[in-house]
Amino acid sequence: MPRSIRTPITNTTGTPRTLRHLPYALIGLLRRRVVIMTLMAGVNDLKSLRNILTSSIDSIIDVCEKQGEDFPRIEVPADPSELTQDGIRSDPQVRGAILLGVSAAAQLIATLQPPQDYLTMCSARYTVSGCICAAERLHLAETIRKAGSQGIHVDEIAKHNGAHPGKLARVLRYLTTNYIFQETAPNVFAHNIVSSLLDTGKDIDEIKRDPIAKFDNTNGLAAWASMYTDDCMKSCSxxxxxLTDPTSAHSEEFNEASIQLAFGFKEPLWEWYERPENLLRLRRFGVAMHGAEKLQPPEAVLTTYDWDSVPIGATFVDVGSGIGTVDIAIAKMRPDLKIVLEDRPQVIAQAKEHCYNLAPELVASEKIQFIGADFWEPQPDLVRGADIFFLRHICHNYSDKYATKLLKHLRDAAKPTTKLVVMDSVMQHACRSPQRSSEEHESELVGYKPHVAPEPLLANFGLANVLAYDLDLVMLNNLNANERTIGEWRELFAASGWKLTAVHENSMNRMFWPAIIAEVA
Ligand SMILES: C[S@@+](CC[C@H](N)C(=O)[O-])C[C@H]1O[C@@H](n2cnc3c(N)ncnc32)[C@H](O)[C@@H]1O
Known part of the structure; x- marks a missing residue:
């Protein structure tokens, strides 16, 4: 018989023993409960992850049903709307749900898998990069596209590239196992939504005729994947x-990074790219920069900064403009602005051509002007006293030593009201400790609120935000440079005569490529 329903034993005072001992019993019970609750913390985490996952998916389904739009299936090659703001993933509710859902799903995998399996799996991730690199080199995406949804047998694929069919099958099955390509029948492979983005859209014979031009005039995603899995993967190895070499371990020099050790060269990466044998790498890099555009909403540059606050007729200088990827859109949105593209003379020659092709009237009317300059030297007279110095994806290419030098030159050329607008990531710590909030809680900083994930997710959303951390490692490996936390941005600006005043978030990913604003200190 259970103890609780036994007849109470009465003592000499007449008080039932169970009642006399009730306070102790209660304390014992509570203690047990606390112990059980503590012991069940793992189960509670699983429940929380499940709940986040369920509510995120419900939220996405809700949008799809309200809009009468299906969610893209993984088996189907990517629709062009994936890369524009028309796609369902651009819907703000869906974006938020994806961030939480992916974060919970990734944490669930790390939680559920035996740790020895998870560690081994992570240790072998280079295999995914290696197989993507091989798939690109063998033009598998272009070959498989021609077969359509029923797919193509590896024996047929091998006829196009001379590879061993059995080895090809294993590479493709490995990628398929990682949700890139699909195996529609034994040894028969077709595209899925992810693999279709590796396709340049070119004919295989055209690529073979001029392999150096493979990525030219493409959307840049295949170029980006190729660059990541070639130079970047090899430098990371x-x-x-x-990190242990006496020269490079503490170096801030951009010619003393992993990539120089991996490939055995001494010059900076940009100069190495310009060697004749690296022509493909050079061309691929330029196109890959366009590919990077697809990692943020297309409207991001136009919506992330408050362009209405820019005075009529202001001078806007895009420092390290590249070929002017964003400048035409800005010029069309604000035709009153005087827009100056500033880059190395070789790049400015390309920029003139690019802008003239897209908007001849803006170039002819000198609404857009071009200046070949070296930003390690004092700024040219034409841009002194500019209203805005705009630097997109520039500061993250340099260690503090060099970023400070560059920003000091801009400070010297600034007038008291000049604004510095920087577009690079604002990195977050992975923890939710008090130190973190003291660094990042900046009430006077307009628009900036650290975006902390709910428990039990990693505070920085973990793998759901990993693109920014990937890029940070690319900067470390290739340039001895880094992405920066809000505290590091503040210190960098302070060291170069600027004051951090605001952050305008990128609506797609709150950490990736916001506008970071500084004013003259
Ligand atoms: C990563 S790209 C960014 C291009 C552009 N801001 C964008 O967002 O697409 C870096 C740019 O900095 C330019 N650059 C590198 N060193 C330079 C220098 N010393 N002076 C001027 N521009 C330079 C490169 O030519 C390249 O166009």
Whole structure:
């Protein structure tokens, strides 16, 4: 018989023993409960992750049903709307749900898997990069596209590239196992939504005729994947050497990084790209920068900064403009602005051509002007006293030593009201400790609120935000440079005569490529 329903034993005072001992019993019960609750913390985490996952998916389904739009299936090649703001993933409710859902799903995998399996799996991730690199080199995406949804047998694929069919099958099955391509029948492969983005859209014979031009005039995503899995993966394989080598371990020099050790060259990366044998790498890099555009909403540059606050007729200088990827859109939105593209003379020659092709009237009317300059030197007279110095994806290419030098030159050329608008990531710590909030809680900083994920997710949303951390490692490996936290941005600006005043978030991903605003200190 259970103890609780036994007849109470009465003592000499006449008080039932169970009642006399009630306070102790209660304390014991509570203690047990606390112990059980503590012991069940793992189960509670699983429940929380499940709930986040369920509510995120419900939220996405809700939008799809209200809009009468299906969610893209993984088996189907990507629709062009994936890369524009028309796609369902651009809907603000869906974006938020994706961030939480992916974060919960990734954490669930790390939680559920035996840790020895998870560690081994992570240790072998280079295999995904290696297989993507091989798939690109063998033009598998272009070959498989021609077969359509029923797919193509590896024996047929091998006829196009001379590879061993059995080895090809294993590479493709490995990628398929990682949700890139699909196996529609044994050894028969077709595209899925992810693999279709590796396709340049070109004919295989055209690529073979001029392999150097493979990525020219494409959307840049295949170029981006190729660059990541070639130069970037290979340089990362020397990270351990770079972190322990006496020359590179504490170096801030951009020619003393992992990539120099991996490929055995001494010059900066940009100069290495310009060697004749690296022509493909050079051309691929330019196109890959366009690919990077697809990682943020297309409207991001136009919506992330408050362009209405820019005075009529203001001078806007795009420092390190590249070919002017964003400047035409800005010029069309604000035709009153005087827009100056500033880059190395070789790049400015390309920029003139690019802008003239897209908007001849803006170039002819000198609404857009061009200046070949070296930003390690004092700024040219034409841009002194500019209203805005705009630097997109520039500061993250340099360690503090060099970023400070560059920003000091801009400070010297500024007038008291000049604004510095920087577009690079604002990195977050992975923890939710008090130190973190003291660094990042900046009430006077307009628009900036650290975006902290709900428990039990990693505070920085973990893998759901990993693109920014990937890029940070690329900067470390290739340039001895880094992405920066809000505290690091503040220190960088302070060291170069500027004051951090605001952050305008990118609506797609609150950490990735916001506008970071500074004023003259
Ligand atoms: C990563 S790209 C960014 C291009 C552009 N801001 C964008 O967002 O597409 C870096 C740019 O900095 C330019 N750059 C590198 N060193 C430079 C220098 N010393 N002076 C001027 N521009 C330079 C490069 O030519 C390149 O166009």
């Amino acid at each position: 020397y990270l351990d050497v770079a």
